[in-house]
Amino acid sequence: MSSDKTGPIGMQSTGAIIPREDWDRAPWNRWTFQHVRELTPTAPVWRGAGPASILPRAAQDLDRIAYTFDGEKRSIGGFLESSYTDGFIVLHRGAIVAERYMNNMTERTPHLSQSVAKSVTGTVMGILIGRGLIDPEALVTDYLPELDATAYRGAKVQHVLNMTSGVVFDETYTALDSDIAKVDVACGWKPAKNPDWPKTMWEVILGLKKKECEHGASFRYRSIETDVLAFTMERVTGMRLPDIVSRELWAPLGAEEDAYFTVDHAGYALADGGFNATLRDYARFGLLHAQHGFFNGRQIVPYEWIAATRQGDHEKFLGDYRNVLPKGAYKNQFWIEDASRRAYMARGVFGQCIYIDPDADFVMVKLSSWPDFLNETRAREVLAAIHAIKQVLSA
Template sequence: MSQNTPITLATWRTSDVIATAFRTVPDFIPTARIAAAPAPSDLPEGPTADFGAFDVALPPDRHFDLPALLAATATDAFLVLQRGRIVHETYGNGLDADTPHILMSMSKAVTGLVGSVLAEAGTLDLDAPVASLVPGIADTSWRGATLRHLLDMRAGAALDAATLAAYAAATGWEALPAGAPPADLARFFTGMASAPGTHGGAFKYDSANTDLLGLALERATGRSYAQFVSERLWQPMGAAHDAFVTVDSRGAARCSGGVCATARDVARLGQLVLDGGRRGARQLVPARVIDDLWTGGDAGAWRAGQFGASFGAMGLGTTRYRNGWYIVDGPPRQLFAMGIHGQNLFLVPDHGLVIVKLSSLVTPIDPPAIMLAHRAVTEVARLLLP
């Protein structure tokens, strides 16, 4: 495909254009602006980390230094903060420090964090049924589900193949066939056929949960997702660049995967969480919200859920899921967010580390690349002592 060929909904995740598409999302999907801070927070540099001894091994006998690992995982940005300072920063595939990159399901961590902030402020009750804010879902599979069930992926809504296709069409990320009826998220949720759903059980990953949560948050606040993320998180934390979120045909945010942000602003978000919700002397995110990220989530629900076996095979140790974030009890102890096609944010508190890895892997879920990313974190932590 020629570099001059326009990127479309039909082509944006294909191998010829994916790296370009992931940094130019507003060119082919409608987006809403998440305004940056008038005065960005400082992100000082140095001293530069020495990764000359970096070595990640995969069986039977493959070894990767850092450049080889980044190349093997189609890395567009790799940024390491230690104790709030940039100690390593690498860009590739046309990305730079000033250009937003789509975060895919890392967006859930943004949504979960700001949703928890709104709950702490008394704007909403996380134990309330979703139908109290989105009445149209009262006769769907989400009947009886609470906002907490959505946040922790413990809603038991039943989505068959046809329903998943309808959801994909509603997000605005797919090219619709000629003559197809209009599609949007609100229409999808309220028009979904009723099927029994049991909530509060094992972890069951479903991006539709987070997009339904987004509708509920917008109705609770009377503000758009982009507005309240900017007001409650992006501007207070000192983001240097506007972020964006993709929106459907009626302007509803795809808050499960559509946030686009620079690697440095993602690092600022990670540092805010690592610092217990504080920016300098100001407590921007209530300490209880951050504490709940580290201590919340149900390890039993995770083990019984759909990712339990695969994460266990990577040797990550005890894992939980809370508010769009993954908690690993280690070693090393970690909090992380992740998205398809290789998007990652890792926090390693015992080493003072924030690691951002943005990628353009063609395969949405690439187990060897996921393994390499996690082993890279362990190796960076080994080399950068507390």
């Protein structure tokens, strides 16, 4: 690995040099999403000393399940082959019915989850809220008074959980000077492009001075909101995020393997997209939600918080977000497929997805390395495939 911070980093078994500037982009992401800790600093999320929780098996062949998408008849097997799949697992009634590893991934391989990390962070926030350590109706500045000098002044914790804060944050992934581009540098993923840009994630937050609307008015996807939540949890507990997640979630789940976060130059774990874990442990996280917060013999997340997470405000879910989720909503760092139902998702760019339907007792996890950040056609087909599988399993 090169020590030159502006040069290439990492090396595949093929001998190809991975550009530091584009390590998380295609075609490199087919390899790097399974090798993130070889490319950037990380902090472990300990699984705890206990045994791994048991996942029963009831194997079925799902590959031949047929569905129609955009007028074409397709199969689940073909979908997995054509959609840059790395890991795929389906659970029904608490048991694994299908588990597939592709693109050299194995059952012990941690995979970058991108914004699925937001849902992990949000879930831990729900645990702390249930314990009375954080009040979702309190102002963010009650916990982080430094933010009184930012656009977060007047925002409630719940506004941040729902990404309705009204703070200006440019999430354009392909823009070279967007706020999310500055996050890429501040979090330690990319080399500095401008000496005046923030050097840490905390500096990014402190630099957000503009509002685009009143707090609570409408949903707008802002990755930085999750980091505001994480700093709030760290301030309240006196612990770093990886240790909070280990104590409150990963160890109680009975995870099979340690997880890990990427960290910035100040050692802060990237709550909005730096979480890495194995396929089956993501499945355990999905089952925790499908089972109303109860898993591995205990109520890990308050039932009331899980129930509230499934109830979003569709009227605040506007614009292009409706292209994939025409009846959707966003609540507590999760995407709700249909605001009139209870199915919801953790989603991340480049095709990461944990789909949870408590009414069907169904969980599906798909880890991917798409060639593009966002692709509405691919996202809609993921949902079409999910619905086809659910229909067969529920018959």
